[in-house]
Amino acid sequence: MQTIYTDLLVVGAGLAGERAAVEAADAGFSAICLSLVPARRSHSSAAQGGMQAALGNSVMGEGDSPDVHFADTVKGSDWGCDQEVARMFADSAPIEMRRLAHWGVPWNRVVPGKSIYYKGGKQYDKVEKEEKEGLIMARSFGGTAKWRTCYTSDGTGHAVMCTMDNRCAEVGVEVHDKTEAIAMIQDGDVCYGVVARCLRTGELITYLSKATMIASGGFGRIYPNTTNAVICDGGAHTLCIETGVVPMGNMEAVQFHPTGIVPTDILVTEGCRGDGGTLLDVNEKRFMNDYEPDKAELASRDVVSRWMTHHMREGHGVKSPYGEHLWLDIRHLGAEHITGKLREVYEICTSFLGINPIHQLIPVRPTHHYSMGGVRTNRDGAAYGLKGLFSAGESACWDMHGFNRLGGNSLAETVVAGGIVGKKIAEYLEGCETTFKTSLISDVVKKQQARIDALVNGTNGSENVYKVRAAMQVALNKGANIFRTQAGLEECVATLQETLIRARNVGLRSNGKGVNPELAAALKLEGQVKMGLMVAYGALQRTESRGSHNREDFPARNDRDWLNRTLAYWKTPSDSLPTLEYEPATEVVEIPPGDRGYGKSEIISADDNKE
Amino acid sequence: MSRLLKFNIFRYNPADEVSEPHMEEFVLEETDSMTLFIALNRIREEQDPSLQFDFCCRAGICGSCGMVINGRPGLACHTKTKDLSGEITLLPLPVYKLVGDLSVDTGSWFREMYTKTESWIHTTKTFDPTAIEERMDNKQAVDIYELERCVECGCCVAACGTARMREDFIGAAALNRVARFLIDPRDQRTENDYYEIIGNDMGIFGCMGLLACEDVCPKHLPLQNQLGFLRRKMGITSLKKIFKK
Numbered sequence: 001m002q003t004i005y006t007d008l009l010v011v012g013a014g015l016a017g018e019r020a021a022v023e024a025a026d027a028g029f030s031a032i033c034l035s036l037v038p039a040r041r042s043h044s045s046a047a048q049g050g051m052q053a054a055l056g057n058s059v060m061g062e063g064d065s066p067d068v069h070f071a072d073t074v075k076g077s078d079w080g081c082d083q084e085v086a087r088m089f090a091d092s093a094p095i096e097m098r099r100l101a102h103w104g105v106p107w108n109r110v111v112p113g114k115s116i117y118y119k120g121g122k123q124y125d126k127v128e129k130e131e132k133e134g135l136i137m138a139r140s141f142g143g144t145a146k147w148r149t150c151y152t153s154d155g156t157g158h159a160v161m162c163t164m165d166n167r168c169a170e171v172g173v174e175v176h177d178k179t180e181a182i183a184m185i186q187d188g189d190v191c192y193g194v195v196a197r198c199l200r201t202g203e204l205i206t207y208l209s210k211a212t213m214i215a216s217g218g219f220g221r222i223y224p225n226t227t228n229a230v231i232c233d234g235g236a237h238t239l240c241i242e243t244g245v246v247p248m249g250n251m252e253a254v255q256f257h258p259t260g261i262v263p264t265d266i267l268v269t270e271g272c273r274g275d276g277g278t279l280l281d282v283n284e285k286r287f288m289n290d291y292e293p294d295k296a297e298l299a300s301r302d303v304v305s306r307w308m309t310h311h312m313r314e315g316h317g318v319k320s321p322y323g324e325h326l327w328l329d330i331r332h333l334g335a336e337h338i339t340g341k342l343r344e345v346y347e348i349c350t351s352f353l354g355i356n357p358i359h360q361l362i363p364v365r366p367t368h369h370y371s372m373g374g375v376r377t378n379r380d381g382a383a384y385g386l387k388g389l390f391s392a393g394e395s396a397c398w399d400m401h402g403f404n405r406l407g408g409n410s411l412a413e414t415v416v417a418g419g420i421v422g423k424k425i426a427e428y429l430e431g432c433e434t435t436f437k438t439s440l441i442s443d444v445v446k447k448q449q450a451r452i453d454a455l456v457n458g459t460n461g462s463e464n465v466y467k468v469r470a471a472m473q474v475a476l477n478k479g480a481n482i483f484r485t486q487a488g489l490e491e492c493v494a495t496l497q498e499t500l501i502r503a504r505n506v507g508l509r510s511n512g513k514g515v516n517p518e519l520a521a522a523l524k525l526e527g528q529v530k531m532g533l534m535v536a537y538g539a540l541q542r543t544e545s546r547g548s549h550n551r552e553d554f555p556a557r558n559d560r561d562w563l564n565r566t567l568a569y570w571k572t573p574s575d576s577l578p579t580l581e582y583e584p585a586t587e588v589v590e591i592p593p594g595d596r597g598y599g600k601s602e603i604i605s606a607d608d609n610k611e
Numbered sequence: 612m613s614r615l616l617k618f619n620i621f622r623y624n625p626a627d628e629v630s631e632p633h634m635e636e637f638v639l640e641e642t643d644s645m646t647l648f649i650a651l652n653r654i655r656e657e658q659d660p661s662l663q664f665d666f667c668c669r670a671g672i673c674g675s676c677g678m679v680i681n682g683r684p685g686l687a688c689h690t691k692t693k694d695l696s697g698e699i700t701l702l703p704l705p706v707y708k709l710v711g712d713l714s715v716d717t718g719s720w721f722r723e724m725y726t727k728t729e730s731w732i733h734t735t736k737t738f739d740p741t742a743i744e745e746r747m748d749n750k751q752a753v754d755i756y757e758l759e760r761c762v763e764c765g766c767c768v769a770a771c772g773t774a775r776m777r778e779d780f781i782g783a784a785a786l787n788r789v790a791r792f793l794i795d796p797r798d799q800r801t802e803n804d805y806y807e808i809i810g811n812d813m814g815i816f817g818c819m820g821l822l823a824c825e826d827v828c829p830k831h832l833p834l835q836n837q838l839g840f841l842r843r844k845m846g847i848t849s850l851k852k853i854f855k856k
Contacts, residue, residue: 038718106755134746272798510661514626518660
């Protein structure tokens with residue numbers, strides 16, 4: 001079996017992973033990124049809208065600063081974030097955008113003079129200043145006080161991903177694509193790398209490293225309807241969960257995006273609403289302005305998704321063979337705008353729906369979109385529980401998003417956190433000496449080979465991997481969705497516990513030879529169900545509503561009892577439930593909990609007496 | 612009653628010693644808004660779990676799912692079955708190394724292309740974190756992005772007559788990449804530098820002008836214009852070189 005050594009091993013080659021790898025390479029260390037797909041196909045590339053950074057170049061961003069960005073982020077998180085981390089992020093974001101410009105990103109730039117823009121379907125004028133000509137432009141996004149979202153048309157993620165991967169090629173960061181990590185090599189104290197399966201041949205490969213980073217993105221594919229790419233299946237998270245010592249933070253914090261298209265769940269960007277698109281109901285009437293007079297369609301995602309679901313429950317949804325939905329209207333933005341700045345949206349509508357958004361309404365509904373939770377790290381990106389293990393980007397719970405993240409903050413997080421954590425990894429590598437124990441490595445490899453053999457031979461049973469996976473997805477969709485209740489979550493947990501037993505009894509129907517896709521799905525299934533249980537059980541225990549986590553039976557945000565972060569461990573592999581622990585949401589408090597200014601909700605203050 | 616679709620799919624698993632390259636037939640009932648993404652996943656989940664193919668974003672953004680669909684390279688995810696006849700033949704993209712069935716290795720090919728074209732900004736300037744960004748004309752930024760929209764699906768190379776005959780031909784995706792840097796004011800490379808990379812038969816002068824690349828490009832990149840632009844530029848550079856001697 002092949003063994004490969006590198007100073008830094010990154011699981012994932014999206015923006016966060018490659019950004020960190022570049023930082024390590026610049027400091028003179030070797031770095032390899034493992035990826036299921038060629039780096040540029042990573043899900044980072046699908047982010048259309050942009051990256052939030054308080055550059056304040058546009059006239060609509062005047063008066064913006066990292067302080068305002070920080071405040072928006074904390075409010076957006078519903079005070080669930082780590083404020084020290086949010087502060088680092090907001091302060092670093094403008095510099096990172098300029099760095100990306102230096103590396104080659106073709107950001108849209110300020111064009112001086114008069115131009116029109118739309119807000120809530122109405123047309124307004126703005127005049128961009130002469131002295132700002134050619135500086136990085138920004139657009140409007142939900143939940144923000146200023147126009148702050150830097151963009152390249154509506155292919156921001158794609159453009160930045162190209163530049164970052166170019167940079168990797170330039171500085172010698174290797175990307176081993178079609179390679180899937182299936183187990184971590186660790187002894188309960190230190191992480192030494194991973195065992196991976198080559199998706200060109202099916203062979204196992206050992207990767208040894210001084211530092212290992214999880215930068216594998218979200219895990220939306222544990223839900224049946226998600227905007228996430230098929231590779232966002234949480235495979236790398238399952239490696240961490242399996243250690244028993246690395247906790248997952250705030251797994252119950254799951255974001256639903258207001259505008260997934262029906263039926264294929266593909267995301268159309270928040271830029272549609274940022275640029276003036278409106279939401280309409282079955283009578284083609286606007287409704288968000290009634291629920292949120294101030295922000296209307298541009299309240300934060302959790303709030304808009306909730307009102308949309310509420311509005312459909314009230315009987316104002318559009319009936320379709322794929323269930324109820326609402327309409328997104330961008331017709332008034334005009335052909336030039338739609339085929340220019342919103343071209344990807346135009347292409348998605350015409351290619352996948354057969355709809356022309358210049359003349360027709362787009363069918364949308366709230367769809368699973370983002371995982372605020374993930375591998376819990378400290379502010380340096382070091383994972384709790386294992387030395388030498390780091391994480392950044394959507395896979396991590398670093399935690400600048402708390403219980404709801406703002407549009408444009410996640411794509412910005414990938415490069416900002418990637419840079420900060422990459423620097424910390426380089427510092428760690430500087431003073432690091434590692435000894436690899438061969439018996440530990442061979443034990444892990446043998447165990448993985450035994451797992452594969454058991455699946456191929458059907459030693460544990462003959463459950464069908466796709467059916468068990470579907471059972472998990474359906475249970476989560478039913479019980480751990482936008483609105484949650486005790487009864488629904490209890491049923492969800494019970495169903496997932498049965499599903500966990502079935503997941504342990506999977507056997508392949510095919511022969512498992514080579515790059516067998518059934519085997520790949522089976523290897524991660526048990527871990528995925530465990531993640532599902534972390535989501536549902538965490539949501540059941542959290543008897544409050546905060547950000548994207550909405551308990552209909554506990555509608556108030558409860559700062560007295562729940563101003564904290566859930567840490568979910570799977571202590572023993574044979575357990576049937578995760579072990580939950582809690583820590584304060586933030587040590588540093590710059591902005592004490594208050595009203596968000598949108599999404600009316602009752603608040604139980606930390607000063608209220610216990611009942 | 613909806614149509615019964617007949618799929619003829621190329622099968623071969625190089626890791627299985629008894630596997631031989633052959634075509635296999637699958638029958639599937641068509642559903643509303645069915646794409647090849649939906650169809651292939653259903654075949655895998657319901658009929659043959661060993662079937663290999665690549666999808667990632669399933670939204671036409673990432674370029675993973677290039678394959679030959681009824682004789683024409685294209686992205687499977689945004690191919691709607693209602694636009695096809697009842698019989699659908701699927702083959703892996705040629706040129707790239709076969710992984711198995713419909714899955715090919717585009718990653719290694721493109722990684723090599725980045726090295727050949729030195730696909731990054733060449734500059735002697737260093738980044739100053741305390742300075743504001745260098746200004747750029749918005750039109751220029753938009754023009755660069757237009758060429759950066761390539762998703763590296765490989766369809767243009769698979770459809771290229773020259774690339775099919777000559778393994779060392781760099782292909783439209785690579786030429787487009789060179790054009791992207793050539794128009795970027797941040798890249799300090801000169802026309803002579805680019806001539807070193809593509810001023811030969813492996814590069815721009817190898818193109819026979821059949822232009823299937825532009826016909827099949829799922830992102831509708833202006834490849835024809837870029838090839839013409841580069842040919843002119845490199846032609847002039849070549850003449851200048853001759854007269855300087």
